[in-house]
Amino acid sequence: MKKILILLLLLTGLYALNAEILDKIVAKIGNDVILLSDVQKQMYQIKSSNKNAGEIRAIDVLTQMIQNKLVIQKAKELNLRVDESRIKLMAEKYVKEAKANFPTEADFYAELRKMKMTQTDLQKYYADLLTDQALTELLVDSQISKKIYVSDSDIQKFYTTNRDTIAVKPVSWKVGMIMREIKASPETETQKFDEIKALLLQLKSGADFATLARANSDCPSKEMGGDLGFFKKGMMVAPFEKAAFELQVGENSDIVKTQFGYHIIQLKERKGDEIRAAHILKMVQPTAQDSIRERDLMASIVQQYKNGRDFAGLAAEYSMDDESKAIGGIIGEFSLDEFPELFAPVLETLPLKQMSEVLSNEGMLYVFVKLNELPSRFYTYDELKDQIKNYLFTAKQREAFTKYMEQLQRDSYVEITL
Numbered sequence: 013m014k015k016i017l018i019l020l021l022l023l024t025g026l027y028a029l030n031a032e033i034l035d036k037i038v039a040k041i042g043n044d045v046i047l048l049s050d051v052q053k054q055m056y057q058i059k060s061s062n063k064n065a066g067e068i069r070a071i072d073v074l075t076q077m078i079q080n081k082l083v084i085q086k087a088k089e090l091n092l093r094v095d096e097s098r099i100k101l102m103a104e105k106y107v108k109e110a111k112a113n114f115p116t117e118a119d120f121y122a123e124l125r126k127m128k129m130t131q132t133d134l135q136k137y138y139a140d141l142l143t144d145q146a147l148t149e150l151l152v153d154s155q156i157s158k159k160i161y162v163s164d165s166d167i168q169k170f171y172t173t174n175r176d177t178i179a180v181k182p183v184s185w186k187v188g189m190i191m192r193e194i195k196a197s198p199e200t201e202t203q204k205f206d207e208i209k210a211l212l213l214q215l216k217s218g219a220d221f222a223t224l225a226r227a228n229s230d231c232p233s234k235e236m237g238g239d240l241g242f243f244k245k246g247m248m249v250a251p252f253e254k255a256a257f258e259l260q261v262g263e264n265s266d267i268v269k270t271q272f273g274y275h276i277i278q279l280k281e282r283k284g285d286e287i288r289a290a291h292i293l294k295m296v297q298p299t300a301q302d303s304i305r306e307r308d309l310m311a312s313i314v315q316q317y318k319n320g321r322d323f324a325g326l327a328a329e330y331s332m333d334d335e336s337k338a339i340g341g342i343i344g345e346f347s348l349d350e351f352p353e354l355f356a357p358v359l360e361t362l363p364l365k366q367m368s369e370v371l372s373n374e375g376m377l378y379v380f381v382k383l384n385e386l387p388s389r390f391y392t393y394d395e396l397k398d399q400i401k402n403y404l405f406t407a408k409q410r411e412a413f414t415k416y417m418e419q420l421q422r423d424s425y426v427e428i429t430l
Contacts, residue, residue, distance in 0.1 A: 039074060040427040041081040046074065056127045057137040074428070080144045082420045087147040090154065094146040103138035107131060156412045162404045170400050171393050181391050182348065185382040187359065188323050188341040190313060191333040192377045194298045194306045201296055208267055208274040208294040215264055221278045221290060230273065230295035238290035242283065252277065256289045272296070298375070310370045310377050317367045323381055345386060355380065 039046040054077060055068050114120040124130060129137075171178075196204075211224055222237025229238055245253060252275060255268045259279035268275045273296040281288040313330055317323060327341025336343050346352075351359040358368050359380060368380045 038429060039078055040425065040429075041078055042085055042425055044081050044085070046077055046081070051077065054137075056129065057134070059127065078426060078428070079417060080148075082417065082424060082426075083144065083148050083151055085424070086420060087151055090151070092147060092150045092154065094143055094150070099139055099142045099146065102142055103135050106138045107135050110134065152409065152413060156416055157409060160405060160408045160412060162401050162408065166404055167397055167400045168393065170404060171396060175390060178391060178396065181389055181395075183388050184345045184347040184350070184386045185359075185364070186345050186384040186386065187343055187351075188327065188381045188383045189333065189336055189343045190310075190327050190331040190341055190379050191336075192306050192310055192330065193332050194303050194375050194377065196296045196298045197302050197305070200299055200302060204274055204294045204296045205267070208276060208292070211292055211294075212264075212267060212276055215276065221264065221292070225290060225292045228294075229292045231291065231293040233291070236290075238278070238292055239280070240289050240291060242281075242286040242288045244286050252291075256287060259289075306377055307370065310379060314367050314370065314379060317379075317381070323367075323383065341381075342383070 035047055035049045037045050038048045038051060051070055051074050054073050055070065058068055058073070111117065111120045114123065121131070124134065207228075211228055214224060215221060222239075225234050225238030228234075231238070233240055245257065247253075248256065249270045249272075251268055251270050255265045255275075256277050256279060259265055259277065261279050261282060263279055265275070265277040268277060272293060274294045276292045278290045279287060280290060309330070313326055317326060324340030327337045331337040331341055333343075346359070348360060354373060355368075355371060355378070358371060359382070362368050362380065362382055364382050364385055366381070368378075371378045371380075
């Protein structure tokens with residue numbers, strides 16, 4: 013075991029973030045070194061990527077950099093690997109998000125110049141940060157998490173000891189819901205199928221695919237003659253993808269049904285594991301009449317409930333939410349602060365056992381009922397078991413990680429100097 017040499021000296025030489033730096037080694041970790049300029053650059057990058065970072069202390073930044081070096085060294089020793097392509101994509105995404113925080117691109121680049129950075133520097137900063145995080149997660153998973161066990165007795169002991177100090181469950185209500193989706197009627201489906209069938213017959217008679225797409229397709233790709241460009245497997249919905257990849261170049265598919273409607277697909281080109289295809293889409297969408305039909309049905313459900321019909325029976329007969337209809341339409345118990353955000357204003361003021369008005373959102377119709385009021389009480393063991401287990405696991409994981417890092421430092425040569 014190597015002996016550790018840690019000379020912790022205050023980094024009093026760092027003044028303002030834009031001060032001139034006379035470079036020197038401030039830390040040695042095995043064969044790796046950290047320069048004073050590395051610390052300052054990291055401070056610049058933290059500041060530039062997070063304007064709300066607050067006070068940035070050099071000693072804190074250096075400590076984190078040392079820990080990262082130790083983790084990377086250990087990860088390499090254990091032959092742990094990160095997905096570099098995924099890291100690159102995420103870093104690019106973060107740069108775009110950082111740029112979007114500025115009024116213009118010019119403002120973004122001006123800020124980078126002010127921080128003595130380029131966009132490439134910023135992307136590398138994010139990539140390094142993400143790599144460190146990923147390696148830390150891999151290390152924690154392989155060396156720490158797999159060795160942590162939280163027993164039922166641990167959970168029970170914590171619950172028994174802390175039950176009276178855990179937040180009391182406030183007054184809550186058992187809420188029932190009936191949901192209906194506004195769908196296209198069979199008549200609408202038939203109409204769109206007949207339209208796509210007629211187009212297929214024209215293609216079989218020699219009509220030009222791109223011309224028909226421009227004149228008849230319901231997809232924005234109609235402007236390009238239906239051309240969708242190149243795509244790989246996994247990028248399109250399954251029925252469309254299956255039909256497209258089975259075609260020969262220049263061949264037209266039969267009618268393909270997806271969640272969007274009816275398609276005719278033409279394969280234009282193959283390149284490696286990608287294909288280029290065009291399509292004609294006849295979109296199947298609910299009409300105004302379809303909407304009126306469903307709203308009338310929901311109004312009749314409200315009236316049936318007012319006339320004394322059992323809510324569970326109504327949910328079983330009419331609700332399209334399979335999970336809740338199987339248990340009498342019940343979607344759970346909610347306190348005042350727990351109601352679904354979208355419908356909270358209605359549920360908060362809804363009288364007990366009274367059905368709400370018909371509510372709509374994104375093609376769905378809903379009615380709700382507060383079926384029962386449940387008094388304030390202590391949470392039961394079963395209600396908290398999973399949360400307590402996660403809490404205890406995280407606490408043990410944090411403690412084990414701290415000890416692991418301390419051991420890494422004891423087993424390594426770490427020297428901090430100024």
